[in-house]
Amino acid sequence: MKSFVNYDQNSDFSIYNIPFGVAVFANEYIACCTRIGDMVIDLATLYDYGFFDNIEGLNENIFEAYTLNEFIELGKPVTKAVRLKIQELLAENSKLALDEKTIEECFFNIDQIRMMMPVHIPNYTDFYSSIEHATNVGKMFRDPANALLPNWKHLPVGYHGRASSIVVSGTDIIRPKGQTKPADVDSPIFGPSKQLDFELEMAFIVNKNTEMGDSISTAEAEDAIFGMVIFNDWSARDIQSWEYVPLGPFLGKNFGSSVSPWVVTLEALEPFRTASPKQEPEVLDYLKFEGNQNYDINLTVFLKPENGDENLISESNYKFMYWNMTQQLAHHTINGCNVEVGDLYASGTISGEHPNSFGSMLELTWRGTNPLQLKDGQERKFINDNDTVIMRGHAEKDGIRVGFGEVSGKILPAN
Amino acid sequence: MKSFVNYDQNSDFSIYNIPFGVAVFANEYIACCTRIGDMVIDLATLYDYGFFDNIEGLNENIFEAYTLNEFIELGKPVTKAVRLKIQELLAENSKLALDEKTIEECFFNIDQIRMMMPVHIPNYTDFYSSIEHATNVGKMFRDPANALLPNWKHLPVGYHGRASSIVVSGTDIIRPKGQTKPADVDSPIFGPSKQLDFELEMAFIVNKNTEMGDSISTAEAEDAIFGMVIFNDWSARDIQSWEYVPLGPFLGKNFGSSVSPWVVTLEALEPFRTASPKQEPEVLDYLKFEGNQNYDINLTVFLKPENGDENLISESNYKFMYWNMTQQLAHHTINGCNVEVGDLYASGTISGEHPNSFGSMLELTWRGTNPLQLKDGQERKFINDNDTVIMRGHAEKDGIRVGFGEVSGKILPAN
Numbered sequence: 001m002k003s004f005v006n007y008d009q010n011s012d013f014s015i016y017n018i019p020f021g022v023a024v025f026a027n028e029y030i031a032c033c034t035r036i037g038d039m040v041i042d043l044a045t046l047y048d049y050g051f052f053d054n055i056e057g058l059n060e061n062i063f064e065a066y067t068l069n070e071f072i073e074l075g076k077p078v079t080k081a082v083r084l085k086i087q088e089l090l091a092e093n094s095k096l097a098l099d100e101k102t103i104e105e106c107f108f109n110i111d112q113i114r115m116m117m118p119v120h121i122p123n124y125t126d127f128y129s130s131i132e133h134a135t136n137v138g139k140m141f142r143d144p145a146n147a148l149l150p151n152w153k154h155l156p157v158g159y160h161g162r163a164s165s166i167v168v169s170g171t172d173i174i175r176p177k178g179q180t181k182p183a184d185v186d187s188p189i190f191g192p193s194k195q196l197d198f199e200l201e202m203a204f205i206v207n208k209n210t211e212m213g214d215s216i217s218t219a220e221a222e223d224a225i226f227g228m229v230i231f232n233d234w235s236a237r238d239i240q241s242w243e244y245v246p247l248g249p250f251l252g253k254n255f256g257s258s259v260s261p262w263v264v265t266l267e268a269l270e271p272f273r274t275a276s277p278k279q280e281p282e283v284l285d286y287l288k289f290e291g292n293q294n295y296d297i298n299l300t301v302f303l304k305p306e307n308g309d310e311n312l313i314s315e316s317n318y319k320f321m322y323w324n325m326t327q328q329l330a331h332h333t334i335n336g337c338n339v340e341v342g343d344l345y346a347s348g349t350i351s352g353e354h355p356n357s358f359g360s361m362l363e364l365t366w367r368g369t370n371p372l373q374l375k376d377g378q379e380r381k382f383i384n385d386n387d388t389v390i391m392r393g394h395a396e397k398d399g400i401r402v403g404f405g406e407v408s409g410k411i412l413p414a415n
Numbered sequence: 416m417k418s419f420v421n422y423d424q425n426s427d428f429s430i431y432n433i434p435f436g437v438a439v440f441a442n443e444y445i446a447c448c449t450r451i452g453d454m455v456i457d458l459a460t461l462y463d464y465g466f467f468d469n470i471e472g473l474n475e476n477i478f479e480a481y482t483l484n485e486f487i488e489l490g491k492p493v494t495k496a497v498r499l500k501i502q503e504l505l506a507e508n509s510k511l512a513l514d515e516k517t518i519e520e521c522f523f524n525i526d527q528i529r530m531m532m533p534v535h536i537p538n539y540t541d542f543y544s545s546i547e548h549a550t551n552v553g554k555m556f557r558d559p560a561n562a563l564l565p566n567w568k569h570l571p572v573g574y575h576g577r578a579s580s581i582v583v584s585g586t587d588i589i590r591p592k593g594q595t596k597p598a599d600v601d602s603p604i605f606g607p608s609k610q611l612d613f614e615l616e617m618a619f620i621v622n623k624n625t626e627m628g629d630s631i632s633t634a635e636a637e638d639a640i641f642g643m644v645i646f647n648d649w650s651a652r653d654i655q656s657w658e659y660v661p662l663g664p665f666l667g668k669n670f671g672s673s674v675s676p677w678v679v680t681l682e683a684l685e686p687f688r689t690a691s692p693k694q695e696p697e698v699l700d701y702l703k704f705e706g707n708q709n710y711d712i713n714l715t716v717f718l719k720p721e722n723g724d725e726n727l728i729s730e731s732n733y734k735f736m737y738w739n740m741t742q743q744l745a746h747h748t749i750n751g752c753n754v755e756v757g758d759l760y761a762s763g764t765i766s767g768e769h770p771n772s773f774g775s776m777l778e779l780t781w782r783g784t785n786p787l788q789l790k791d792g793q794e795r796k797f798i799n800d801n802d803t804v805i806m807r808g809h810a811e812k813d814g815i816r817v818g819f820g821e822v823s824g825k826i827l828p829a830n
Contacts, residue, residue, distance in 0.1 A: 122537075122578065122579060123577060123578055123579050128662060142661075149660055149661060150596075151596075151603075151657055151658060151660070154594065154596075154602070154603045155594050155603075155657075155658060157658070157661075157662055157665075158662065158665055159574070159575070159662035159663050159665055160574070160575040160576055160577055160665065160669070161575055162538060162575055162752060163537065163538055163578075164537060164538050164752070164753050164754065164755050164758075165627055165752055165753055167627070173627075174627065174628035174751050176750035176751050177749060177750060177751070178749055178750045179569065179570050179699060179749075181565075181566075181569075187569070187696065188566075188569045188570075188699065189699075190699050190700070190701065193750075212580055212582070212588075212589065212670070212671060213589035213830050214830075215830075236750070239750065242566055243566060243570060243572065244661070244662075244663075245564055245566070245661075246564060246572075246659070246660075246663070247543060247572055247573065247574035247659075247663040247664065248574050248659075248661070248662040248663020248664070249662065249663070250572075250573055250574055250575065251746070251747070251749070251750040251752065254575070254750070254752040255627070255750045255751045255752050256627060256751075281602065284594060284603065284604075284605050285605070286605065331666070332666070334592060334593055334594075334666070335591035335592060335593045335608075335651070335654065335666040335669070335670045336589050336591050336592070336670045336671075336830065337577060337579070337580055337666065337669040337670050338579050338580055339579065340579050343579075415628050415629075415630075415751065
């Protein structure tokens, strides 16, 4: 498929992608949008010009909104149809290709817009679904011989995170202060975190509201998932390790999490499905699933100090996940917990087998014992003030590339 | 102070209370309201008749709303002034007392209305602030000799809960299904929870939005707390005990939590302030506070099986809390975690020293080993299907009574 819009062949935003987001256009107005190459397309104005007239269920201009929530709540039949219509409009020789006036009004270079949070997130859950990450953490903090806890292979372990502090890529994150208890002191001390870390994750966004008492089966889950983003679950390891027993992560996590601005639909990711790791022992019936439920998505992490060098520090892949999205959603709702449109469910840190595929500084430097060397000769055990962490993700197969762009965040000194 | 409205001297809703809530009036419309005795007063209509005309900052009819969020966001100067104005209007010989037409339009008997969720809750956190509860749980599940974990006396331990499944009193709760691993089997099994429990808690509601990076000190906290409710944090102990290590409670809690419908303001609770338990060892500076920050609020729990008997099963008091609200909010924000209007922060189970003051079946029956005897001769280790749990709370001093009414919920069989 070719587009009338020219874009680099390495663009994450090929005509096969058609992601959704929300942008401030020319500092003047806010609307839902899509992207191809470096062009961002205002969908609200495109709607006004009648380009979506024949899509059943789309009977008001749902793109005139500050979030995608109302759009995604329309459900898969509508959101799939809209995506395909946009793809058709962006193809060579389309009706739109010849319409200079509409193009002039609706198409903006990426430099002319500012991306916002794509969805309002009513509830956020973080899973812990990479066996390599859970094993690494278990080795470091518990027992190297029994790194995985007894429940880990029976259920996708997860916990509730803080929705209020999830921000869009490009938002600075202030280093948190808090209580820590270094091993060499008797009582806890107070100050800025000395072990600030990132966590390389992906997250999916739900498109429906369910009633309390209802469950979403693994077979129904795909229909309830609008799409995915890259997710940086910033973590303060020193705060976390002192506070987290017995009720889990709290202030070590809730000072900020960052998401990439473009939601890539499951439909765009369809060509990149792949088999899951074998689950042994066999899971309970409600966690069984059909077909290929993992996705082959290349993930990279870059650490950029003040000098501007982008240091590649991790290369991982979403396909390593032991527990897949359909299992996560089925587990989360098996007890009748209700979901809401815009809910965000994150994967947990995505580490691979090899040390260069670990998804956090904690693992990459093995708790600071093996610092990373940067291009300019500096070392890092954890993240310094004024460091920027950039995560990128894309899938590629048979000449088709679909990607997420990036999620980026800079750490500012503590207040 | 006397009111022109007659009410029972044991009413929680005396003229000293003036709580806020949201109701469906006569099945026709929804509005914010207050209550005195058994009369519920539609504040939106009262506003339309000009009774709040002189309150600065209240320049639109904020009571025409489905939640209290916009009202409480106006902040203490306005919400205090509104409460005092209502108190003045409800007093003997007030302007309102003589206005039969307004009374006829705005006053409804409690039987004519249906209470709704008082606030939209963007974020919900549950603390673990009763030393007796934490000690009991530690004795049962960990080490009787070292029941409290090392961090417990240094910080108010807490975790993020699920906001989507918080419902108002009177909403039925469906027994959750899930994975459990009884001690006598090798692999986990699936089915309805066999250890369904309540947790007697109170919760406070925040009236402001803060920016990420900002903190609320213990001295500033009272100004950020609109008021309190009674909170039942339903728990499935068998699901919880299998899932919760290492990331904390998840499906064992998120199938439902219940709140009382009337938010009692901190101002109404002012006469019931009392000293806190001594905190030893001394806490870090950011957790130090001035004055009496506990509140003497009597709490009772009743178990009502299908026969309708109300069995009193616990008598506790909010004053037992080791960590107070100002400390909880200061701790939650010390790392820069932002709060949002309507956020709900729950205390954790409120147990006292004596076994009849324990705030959960887990503790009352000591993990089922010492079942409760009900009036009709039945036993209970945990909560059965079709049992209703009712929690009530009120403060009383010098002839002044201020209460919360009740939070009630019935357990329905698993789907």
